[in-house]
Amino acid sequence: MLICGLQRTTLIDYPGKVAATVFLAGCNFRCPWCYSSELVLLEKIKKQPKITEKDFFAFLKEKRGLLDGIVLCGGEPSLNKDLPVFIKKIKGLRFLVKLDTNGSNPDMVKKLIDEKLVDYIAMDIKAPLSAKIQISKPKFQIKSKIPMSKYQKATGVKIDLEKIKKSIEIIKNSGIDYEFRTTVVKGIHSKEDIVQIAKDIAPAKAYFLQNFRPEKTLNPDFEKTKPYSKEYLLEIRELIKELFGTCQVR
């Protein structure tokens, strides 16, 4: 478990709770607009100061009774095989646990739910689940059109969409608190894409639209991308809000 960061108190990362957020290194996606390249790219992870598990659990012991929960985010926390053991130790100190995930590891998500190790899951939905775009790729001097999923464009890697769909179903049927959320990025998502995502995941308890911030992005070109206006995201929300118990712009 590579702990590369700790936000000692947060009032916004765990809805309705006072929490701390722990940042775990490593991710299998390469979303070009990602703000956390220091937790994603191996060469940057190596340079990050690390927090030992011993120090992390010493911090938790100090915070018993002061914090409600711990948010596990990354990177992609579900890639860590020892995540269940890590969470058992956190829950042993009587903290609630929220998992932030990209949904690429449904087996781990299911295991954590089955073993009652998570109390809240926030899953990112990066793009519509079905849509494909055509891109031109030079091949033997001939330009051929090959299909690429919108998910691949949004995440920068080939994605097994069945795993993403499986995670969505597991989370929706889990009986625990959850939310789906999409960071809406100009150049990656159109209004139609967000409406399609909403249809793909509906009905669901909660769906949040988060506006993109052009800050220290994994692909530096995205630092020049202007975010959509809040009004535009609110317009999109009007089109989809009936599909969810809660649908908000963050």
Ligand code: SF4
């Ligand atoms: S935004 Fe994408 S690349 Fe960055 S941590 Fe999340 S899933 Fe990984």
